[in-house]
Amino acid sequence: MNRNGTNDHDHDHDLDRLEGGWRELADGLHGLRADPPPTLAPAVLERVGLADAFVTVDGPAGPLLVAYNGRGISATAPGGEEAGFAERFQARFRRPLRPAGQPPARLADQVERLLTPGRRGTRPRYDLRGTTEFERAVLAKAQEIPRGQVRPYAWVAGELGQPAAVRAVGAALGRNPVPVLIPCHRVVGSDGRLTGYAWGVPYKRALLAAEGADPDELERLARRGTRFFGSDTTRIYCYPTCAHARRVTDAHRLTFTGAAQAAAAGYRPCRVCRPPALAG
Amino acid sequence: MEPQPELPARLAHDLDGSFEELVLAHQRLVYGLALRVVAVPADAEEVAQDTFERAYHALAGYEAERVAAMRLRPWLAQIALNLARNRLRRRPPPARPLEDGDGQAMAVAAPAASQPDQLAERRQERELLVELLAGLPRGWREAVVLRHVEGLPYAEVAEVLGRPVGTVKTHVHRGVRQLRATLEAREERTRR
Numbered sequence: 163m164n165r166n167g168t169n170d171h172d173h174d175h176d177l178d179r180l181e182g183g184w185r186e187l188a189d190g191l192h193g194l195r196a197d198p199p200p201t202l203a204p205a206v207l208e209r210v211g212l213a214d215a216f217v218t219v220d221g222p223a224g225p226l227l228v229a230y231n232g233r234g235i236s237a238t239a240p241g242g243e244e245a246g247f248a249e250r251f252q253a254r255f256r257r258p259l260r261p262a263g264q265p266p267a268r269l270a271d272q273v274e275r276l277l278t279p280g281r282r283g284t285r286p287r288y289d290l291r292g293t294t295e296f297e298r299a300v301l302a303k304a305q306e307i308p309r310g311q312v313r314p315y316a317w318v319a320g321e322l323g324q325p326a327a328v329r330a331v332g333a334a335l336g337r338n339p340v341p342v343l344i345p346c347h348r349v350v351g352s353d354g355r356l357t358g359y360a361w362g363v364p365y366k367r368a369l370l371a372a373e374g375a376d377p378d379e380l381e382r383l384a385r386r387g388t389r390f391f392g393s394d395t396t397r398i399y400c401y402p403t404c405a406h407a408r409r410v411t412d413a414h415r416l417t418f419t420g421a422a423q424a425a426a427a428g429y430r431p432c433r434v435c436r437p438p439a440l441a442g
Numbered sequence: 443m444e445p446q447p448e449l450p451a452r453l454a455h456d457l458d459g460s461f462e463e464l465v466l467a468h469q470r471l472v473y474g475l476a477l478r479v480v481a482v483p484a485d486a487e488e489v490a491q492d493t494f495e496r497a498y499h500a501l502a503g504y505e506a507e508r509v510a511a512m513r514l515r516p517w518l519a520q521i522a523l524n525l526a527r528n529r530l531r532r533r534p535p536p537a538r539p540l541e542d543g544d545g546q547a548m549a550v551a552a553p554a555a556s557q558p559d560q561l562a563e564r565r566q567e568r569e570l571l572v573e574l575l576a577g578l579p580r581g582w583r584e585a586v587v588l589r590h591v592e593g594l595p596y597a598e599v600a601e602v603l604g605r606p607v608g609t610v611k612t613h614v615h616r617g618v619r620q621l622r623a624t625l626e627a628r629e630e631r632t633r634r
Contacts, residue, residue: 184618184622187618187621187622187625188590188618190567190568190571191571191575191586191590191591191618191621192590192591192593193568194474194478194568194571194572194575194591195470195474195591195592195593196470196473196474196477196478196486197470197473198469198470198472198473198474198487198490199473199483199487201487202465202469202473202487202490202491203462203465203466203469205487205491206465206469206490206491206494206495206498207461207462207465209491209494209495210461210494210495210498210499212458212461212462232495
């Protein structure tokens with residue numbers, strides 16, 4: 163930067179006043195300029211979130227590719243699709259993506275805790291730049307659904323106070339940059355069917371099965387039109403996968419096709435899984 | 443003075459699109475400065491990373507007009523120097539001659555035998571200079587490094603160190619004179 167720039171003039175002026183030995187010393191000092199390691203610039207860009215690295219981790223339904231930068235986890239993809247992943251990543255985020263040997267220890271620990279049943283810990287940070295406020299609200303809501311449970315798109319829309327935005331919720335979940343980690347697979351069709359998943363419905367079923375849900379049973383309930391379970395001892399109705407619904411024994415369990423039917427029977431919605439209070 | 447005068451304007455307009463250019467343009471100064479302070483390359487790289495990360499977040503928070511008017515080189519050098527000093531405070535430097543009580547460099551032993559290999563000789567000279575530099579009082583050392591190792595004009599050295607230009611010139615002069623004196627004394631010893 164100052165090889166031939168204005169500074170060298172200044173520099174030389176100094177040196178002119180120095181006798182032979184002094185000039186040698188000044189040259190020696192200037193020769194101490196060190197070249198930065200080639201790893202410096204890429205590391206800086208990753209830390210500020212202008213470039214990403216990815217690793218493969220053990221996911222619940224097979225290996226999972228996880229991309230990250232200094233702002234957080236930025237993308238996921240099913241394992242074995244490294245080339246396609248990098249291509250899609252660059253097309254969507256316009257940032258370089260490089261494979262990393264080892265994930266940062268804290269990130270690896272947080273992802274493991276997140277994916278392991280019964281383990282608690284700080285959630286990983288996500289880099290959700292490029293998503294809208296509504297999309298982030300949908301993704302935040304999806305993260306409230308406990309492992310192994312499902313809620314319909316309409317539930318997410320209702321919880322956000324926008325009951326008419328069911329399709330928008332579906333679209334937002336479809337744009338989830340970090341599937342599996344942000345569990346958009348726990349959101350299902352409003353009729354209860356396991357529809358719509360960016361990585362294919364079989365992958366969604368595998369994820370739910372890995373979390374202890376029974377995808378076949380969920381599909382059966384959907385086909386029969388069963389939306390809610392009720393308990394004739396508490397007179398409360400729940401989504402079928404709600405922890406409270408699962409505690410009700412067969413003898414005390416009723417099924418409802420909608421909130422209206424439940425209300426007509428004198429049942430109130432569960433305060434934990436929060437099914438709709440009337441038409442649903 | 444900037445390598446590309448319009449970089450601050452472009453950073454103000456599009457930080458993400460221009461930040462890599464800032465890193466590439468200034469990484470040699472930032473890393474080199476950090477290395478002369480913390481001495482360990484791995485630590486210097488971390489200091490350099492921290493410097494640019496801090497710079498990025500600062501630039502992201504400043505008003506566009508402020509960014510466009512920035513003098514990036516002295517600004518980055520100042521961040522790097524502060525972070526390097528902090529790091530040095532947290533971790534005492536590895537055993538190497540520093541200063542004795544009155545700020546005078548301790549004597550550095552002459553190398554055992556002169557190597558015929560010219561490259562090895564140059565490396566030895568370099569190492570010696572690094573060592574002598576490390577032995578200067580901090581204020582002098584930082585001024586000498588900024589002025590003579592990194593080649594910054596006095597006005598920028600003064601800006602980085604937060605001292606008047608006259609003071610900085612005195613510090614550089616005293617630093618260089620002491621380096622020279624130590625080198626001469628050493629030559630005397632090897633000649634005898």
